[in-house]
Amino acid sequence: MNDGYLEHEKEVVYRVIAERRDMRHFLPTSIAPELLTKLLQAAHHAPSVGLMQPWRFIRISDIHLRKAIHAQVNEERMKTAQAIGEFETTARMAEFMRLKVEGVLDCGEVLIATLCDHREKHIFGRRTLPEMDMASVSCAIQNLWLAARAEGIGMGWVSMFDPVKLAKLLNIPDGAKPIAILCLGYVNSFYKEPMLVEEGWAKEKPLSEMLMENHWQDVDSK
Numbered sequence: 001m002n003d004g005y006l007e008h009e010k011e012v013v014y015r016v017i018a019e020r021r022d023m024r025h026f027l028p029t030s031i032a033p034e035l036l037t038k039l040l041q042a043a044h045h046a047p048s049v050g051l052m053q054p055w056r057f058i059r060i061s062d063i064h065l066r067k068a069i070h071a072q073v074n075e076e077r078m079k080t081a082q083a084i085g086e087f088e089t090t091a092r093m094a095e096f097m098r099l100k101v102e103g104v105l106d107c108g109e110v111l112i113a114t115l116c117d118h119r120e121k122h123i124f125g126r127r128t129l130p131e132m133d134m135a136s137v138s139c140a141i142q143n144l145w146l147a148a149r150a151e152g153i154g155m156g157w158v159s160m161f162d163p164v165k166l167a168k169l170l171n172i173p174d175g176a177k178p179i180a181i182l183c184l185g186y187v188n189s190f191y192k193e194p195m196l197v198e199e200g201w202a203k204e205k206p207l208s209e210m211l212m213e214n215h216w217q218d219v220d221s222k
């Protein structure tokens with residue numbers, strides 16, 4: 001029995017994976033509520049450690065809250081620039097300041113992806129690796145990202161914020177933790193390559209540098 005998919009169906013899956021991009025430029029067009037639900041259902045299909053399903057999503061519909069979130073991101077962006085200036089170079093800091101690192105005010109929808117509270121009760125698969133809860137939420141976010149790309153909707157993952165301050169703003173209880181500000185929306189066009197590559201900030205490394213056999217090998221010795 002072959003439980004695989006047809007050739008052209010497989011091609012689409014690989015294409016969506018390759019053509020998914022982290023987007024920061026959006027059109028103001030809103031996303032239909034049924035489509036947003038469909039995307040969130042795709043996120044909810046994600047695997048999770050011990051079937052813990054630790055993801056919680058907060059949809060931000062209040063424009064004042066959206067502005068307050070943007071202000072928090074901007075504050076952290078300035079602190080990040082300062083840290084780059086201290087630990088790297090001032091030229092690198094100036095380059096960072098020229099990058100667009102979020103589209104919070106421009107996108108159609110803002111979702112906050114949050115780790116649930118009371119995670120300590122879940123031991124299956126987390127006794128030695130408690131961070132598997134974060135890995136599970138990341139799987140849900142990736143599902144959302146890919147489903148959105150297939151629908152022609154861009155998504156940007158913003159992690160430039162102080163989780164304690166954001167938790168306070170959104171009444172997130174102790175023990176729960178916001179891990180991503182997700183900007184979703186229609187776009188003019190998807191970047192052909194990661195925007196950080198297009199802007200000359202970073203270079204992508206090939207798979208061959210990440211792949212080892214039997215034992216750890218330093219990249220330089222490969």
Ligand SMILES: Cc1cc2nc3c(=O)[nH]c(=O)nc-3n(C[C@H](O)[C@H](O)[C@H](O)COP(=O)(O)O)c2cc1C
Pocket residue numbers: 020021022023024100101102157158159160193194195196
């Ligand atoms: C966990 C995580 C956090 C990220 N945080 C940010 C962020 O705060 N700001 C930003 O501009 N991009 C952020 N990104 C996007 C990455 O910069 C992007 O994924 C990477 O440059 C590769 O580009 P691509 O996603 O288009 O392939 C984040 C991505 C991940 C997976």
